[in-house]
């Protein structure tokens with residue numbers, strides 16, 4: 116049996132002279148959740164749109180479930196589900212009518228039973244007959260997910276599905292996605308929330324149209340961040356203090372600010388480093404609140420990565 | 426291969442959206458009625474009480490009879506202050522106090538009694554063409570009528586049986602619109618304009634709105650083809666358009682007392698073809714435009730303006746420059762206008778008699794629909 120659900124080779128997409136996706140290659144395994152990570156304008160959405168047949172690639176080969184995107188795009192469209200980054204439901208229709216519309220479009224068998232099932236699965240029964248315009252953001256997202264999954268597609272493309280949704284609902288959302296993946300659906304998802312990426316089997320880091328790396332999260336973390344992370348929590352004047360702290364004489368690999376917390380990546384012994392930082396803060400009169408050790412997060416990787424590029 | 430299940434899903438969704446969208450409902454039901462009322466009264470409704478000046482140089486019983494005929498028709502009000510005063514009348518014409526001056530020459534009754542031709546002069550204010558033209562139209566009918574009566578009297582007085590005497594028809598005859606009611610002429614024309622506006626305007630938004638709302642991308646990621654999309658989206662508008670035709674026709678008949686002499690099937694058949702043209706154009710604009718405002722502007726300039734200006738609705742085509750006349754052959758409203766006037770005012774008009782118009786409307790609608798389908802397919806999102 117074919118191991119890969121999606122195969123992308125040397126894909127390039129240009130808009131005029133601007134290259135949005137620059138010669139990327141990767142494969143997506145059947146039934147895996149692949150997370151696309153990258154800053155704004157990295158080319159995540161563009162890549163997904165090419166895979167859905169919404170944009171024609173400038174160069175490269177793409178196959179989805181062994182169908183060539185250039186020749187068999189109509190066949191591909193019957194086996195994929197797509198949830199776009201923009202809010203995209205019919206606002207004058209009820210939740211039920213939106214789902215029913217897509218059920219009709221995909222020619223779903225046992226339509227009513229299927230609609231009932233997905234409405235229950237996504238826990239949106241109480242909104243079934245609500246006009247979509249009146250729904251809160253978290254519910255809208257779930258309805259959009261229902262419309263993208265009503266025909267049980269083999270592959271589900273989710274472009275920032277949880278943007279603007281509160282953490283509790285986000286967790287619920289991910290629980291459903293994971294369940295579908297376990298049942299064999301291949302899922303390609305983009306996100307800005309680094310913590311969410313931990314839910315993915317593998318992640319692909321994209322920056323400025325290029326695929327920086329793809330692999331399991333721990334692998335990537337190890338590859339990009341050698342050493343430990345010390346966090347220094349600063350007080351109100353953290354921007355000013357951060358600028359002073361940056362000048363510390365210590366073999367620092369990277370130093371960055373996350374809110375009022377400074378992340379310092381370095382390789383010398385943790386206790387020794389802590390002492391050095393404390394001493395430095397004392398002489399420079401930096402009023403820190405706390406110093407503690409932390410595991411590197413994807414965010415650290417990201418900042419590290421983008422620094423290296425520039 | 427068309428998938429009818431998908432078409433049906435699109436049809437139903439579009440229909441529900443129209444019904445729930447207040448803006449669409451206003452365009453569909455309120456706008457046609459408001460338009461026909463405004464236009465009906467402002468442009469079309471019979472102009473009454475036209476101010477005229479009278480110069481009677483003959484001052485005979487015949488000339489007074491003629492004047493009496495004009496005044497008692499109810500369409501004209503004589504400007505008494507300037508009666509028989511040419512200078513005052515011309516001044517009044519200049520400041521638009523009156524629209525027409527009727528001049529009866531001094532040999533009027535002399536000629537008539539001799540059985541010779543008599544001449545009447547009308548001096549018309551050309552700047553307000555519409556009123557003046559209608560006024561002169563009335564005057565001509567009244568004059569012809571008057572002339573005919575005199576001839577009949579003349580014949581009778583000579584003791585000749587009028588039935589044996591060959592009937593002398595007046596030179597001016599108004600066909601199909603004997604009462605010279607301009608409403609009879611304008612209301613059918615209005616139907617064409619309203620249909621163009623409603624159908625093209627509504628469809629011009631249908632795709633571009635989805636593009637703005639983000640639902641278009643989603644649809645394009647499904648197996649729906651461009652042909653299915655167009656058929657599914659257009660069918661509700663065809664139904665709505667036909668309902669509108671009936672609504673406006675009924676309004677014209679009941680409110681403006683326009684006669685309807687043709688048959689309803691012919692009307693619906695041609696309305697269907699014309700709506701298809703309008704929808705095809707609207708669809709094309711919608712698939713090209715990036716924003717809803719853009720689509721509305723494009724539709725306005727490419728469909729509505731030509732329909733009003735170049736169809737013969739507002740201005741007679743014969744009086745236009747040749748180049749523009751040629752251009753008017755490509756305006757569907759021109760054909761539909763002819764068809765509508767025929768159906769309303771003539772009896773026994775069949776579809777076969779109007780086959781040229783039918784073929785043209787078919788060709789135009791196919792052209793635009795195919796073009797729209799291609800744009801949709803090529804452009805993707």
Ligand SMILES: Nc1ncnc2c1ncn2[C@@H]1O[C@H](COP(=O)(O)OP(=O)(O)OP(=O)(O)O)[C@@H](O)[C@H]1O
Nearest residue numbers: 130133135153154155156157158159160161162200
């Ligand atoms: N239709 C288009 N025409 C021109 N440029 C485009 C078009 N679509 C996208 N771009 C550009 O291509 C680049 C990649 O955009 P893309 O939407 O793929 O980024 P992204 O990674 O999804 O970003 P975000 O996280 O903000 O969604 C951006 O610089 C964007 O401005």
Ligand SMILES: [Mg+2]
Nearest residue numbers: 159160161200
């Ligand atoms: Mg994006």
